[in-house]
Amino acid sequence: MAKQHITTTINGEEAEYLCEAQETLLDVLRDQVGLTGTKEGCSSGDCGACSVMLDGRLVCSCLVLGVEAEGKTVETIEGMADGEELHPLQQKFLEEAALQCGFCTPGVLVAAKALLDVNDDPTETEVRYWLAGNLCRCTGYDKIIRAVMDTAADLRGASA
Amino acid sequence: MSGMRYEAPGSVDEAVTLLADEKGVARVLAGGTDLLVQMRAGMISPDLVVDIKKIAETKGITANGGGFSIGASVSGAEMGEHAELTAAWPGVVEGAELIGSTQVQGRATMAGNLCNASPAADSVPALIAAGATCTVAGPNGQREVPVEDIPTGPGKTSLGNGEFVVDIKLPARPAHAGDAYLRMIPRTEMDIAIVGAGVNLVLDDSGTCTEACVVLGAVGPTTITVADAAAALVGSKVDEAALAAVSAAASAAASPINDKRGTVEYRTKVAGVLASRAAAIAADRARSK
Numbered sequence: 001m002a003k004q005h006i007t008t009t010i011n012g013e014e015a016e017y018l019c020e021a022q023e024t025l026l027d028v029l030r031d032q033v034g035l036t037g038t039k040e041g042c043s044s045g046d047c048g049a050c051s052v053m054l055d056g057r058l059v060c061s062c063l064v065l066g067v068e069a070e071g072k073t074v075e076t077i078e079g080m081a082d083g084e085e086l087h088p089l090q091q092k093f094l095e096e097a098a099l100q101c102g103f104c105t106p107g108v109l110v111a112a113k114a115l116l117d118v119n120d121d122p123t124e125t126e127v128r129y130w131l132a133g134n135l136c137r138c139t140g141y142d143k144i145i146r147a148v149m150d151t152a153a154d155l156r157g158a159s160a
Numbered sequence: 161m162s163g164m165r166y167e168a169p170g171s172v173d174e175a176v177t178l179l180a181d182e183k184g185v186a187r188v189l190a191g192g193t194d195l196l197v198q199m200r201a202g203m204i205s206p207d208l209v210v211d212i213k214k215i216a217e218t219k220g221i222t223a224n225g226g227g228f229s230i231g232a233s234v235s236g237a238e239m240g241e242h243a244e245l246t247a248a249w250p251g252v253v254e255g256a257e258l259i260g261s262t263q264v265q266g267r268a269t270m271a272g273n274l275c276n277a278s279p280a281a282d283s284v285p286a287l288i289a290a291g292a293t294c295t296v297a298g299p300n301g302q303r304e305v306p307v308e309d310i311p312t313g314p315g316k317t318s319l320g321n322g323e324f325v326v327d328i329k330l331p332a333r334p335a336h337a338g339d340a341y342l343r344m345i346p347r348t349e350m351d352i353a354i355v356g357a358g359v360n361l362v363l364d365d366s367g368t369c370t371e372a373c374v375v376l377g378a379v380g381p382t383t384i385t386v387a388d389a390a391a392a393l394v395g396s397k398v399d400e401a402a403l404a405a406v407s408a409a410a411s412a413a414a415s416p417i418n419d420k421r422g423t424v425e426y427r428t429k430v431a432g433v434l435a436s437r438a439a440a441i442a443a444d445r446a447r448s449k
């Protein structure tokens with residue numbers, strides 16, 4: 001089967017790649033497009049390390065076919081910082097040491113940004129449920145949750 | 161898996177033709193949250209995957225005549241964002257929203273949940289309790305099928321060659337109607353139900369139950385509709401005595417398996433507890449409308 005030619009928008013820029021029908025968006029991002037910030041933990045939808053935004057929705061890129069991205073917009077961790085300027089969540093994760101090995105971190109950041117984009121005043125319970133699909137083997141989650149809550153508080157303060 | 165073809169047709173007819181003409185293994189792709197996992201695990205190797213998400217009839221939620229039509233491409237997240245649907249059918253929406261994480265919610269559909277035919281599918285008991293039907297398109301045209309007729313056993317459906325589900329329809333609601341879905345999982349999030357219970361009921365102006373349907377998931381090879389539990393509700397004020405009878409009937413109807421996630425005794429007991437709690441929630445919702 002010939003590879004399919006896909007045209008899509010990744011982090012605001014038009015991108016093209018060739019992929020086999022059964023290849024996942026995760027594999028395509030990492031192996032064809034060279035964006036290795038998106039991680040593969042389980043490839044079964046359980047860990048959230050592969051989280052990206054697809055047409056504005058948070059999804060596991062391991063559960064999306066590369067061919068499905070045709071004509072859509074994809075946002076990955078690589079698009080989160082504004083040049084050298086880290087996103088407030090990224091900055092806060094560093095300041096509060098909300099990561100250890102960092103493997104889960106890109107997925108957690110993409111997912112947390114998706115939450116704060118729709119709700120800048122989440123309760124701790126809301127943050128915990130929203131991030132329930134992002135597994136972390138290192139931190140025990142508390143620091144992650146606190147960093148997200150603190151970022152939300154900062155963002156509210158800045159816009160007040 | 162090499163050589164798999166992917167098609168994303170723009171019409172129901174094209175999708176039916178693609179599915180019907182495929183000599184090898186053809187699979188419909190909706191959210192892919194079951195299909196891609198099964199492909200990855202080597203459980204299936206489709207020769208053709210037909211993505212139905214570009215077909216207009218599978219998109220969006222439309223209100224018609226007091227009821228709703230929910231396209232087969234509509235994700236759980238889209239359902240939760242739909243205020244009218246959530247107000248009319250909170251139990252159906254909570255069943256769909258229990259599926260997986262935020263990430264899974266962005267993709268998973270009720271039609272996929274139904275057609276994957278897991279006995280533990282979270283959106284199915286409330287759909288059956290609601291009296292939902294689905295539109296099945298196939299080589300011989302379209303037919304309306306009660307949702308409970310689709311799954312026939314674990315991983316098996318009644319869909320014929322070339323057939324797929326286009327949408328799921330929920331009927332219009334009378335006054336004082338309410339529904340609810342509860343499940344038991346060993347963790348607090350991201351797990352498979354060991355018991356699920358969906359209840360839909362209607363009260364009259366005096367608060368007496370006039371119609372009820374109680375459906376259990378995950379305690380048999382397919383869902384179990386518990387007629388005795390419904391009979392215990394109808395004619396009652398959904399009071400403690402009626403709820404106790406619902407609980408006893410649900411436990412009696414459950415025929416669960418024993419596995420590491422729950423014993424037969426535990427699942428049987430919990431089936432009764434969840435059915436009566438779901439009935440109480442559905443009745444509270446009905447009283448407030």
Ligand SMILES: Cc1cc2nc3c(=O)[nH]c(=O)nc-3n(C[C@H](O)[C@H](O)[C@H](O)COP(=O)(O)OP(=O)(O)OC[C@H]3O[C@@H](n4cnc5c(N)ncnc54)[C@H](O)[C@@H]3O)c2cc1C
Binds near residue numbers: 232352
């Ligand atoms: C991490 C994770 C957690 C999960 N948690 C839950 C949970 O808590 N509860 C639960 O019930 N499920 C759960 N699931 C399973 C899955 O997400 C659901 O069953 C989901 O609703 C499937 O929908 P989908 O659109 O992704 O289906 P797909 O994967 O696209 O399809 C599923 C099956 O149905 C067929 N199909 C899909 N749409 C149609 C159609 N319109 N007509 C005919 N056939 C069709 C496909 O060919 C395939 O065989 C989970 C999955 C993951 C990965």
Ligand code: FES
Binds near residue numbers: 040043045051
């Ligand atoms: S790699 Fe996609 S969820 Fe784990």
Ligand code: FES
Binds near residue numbers: 137139
């Ligand atoms: S920091 Fe190591 S997995 Fe989360």
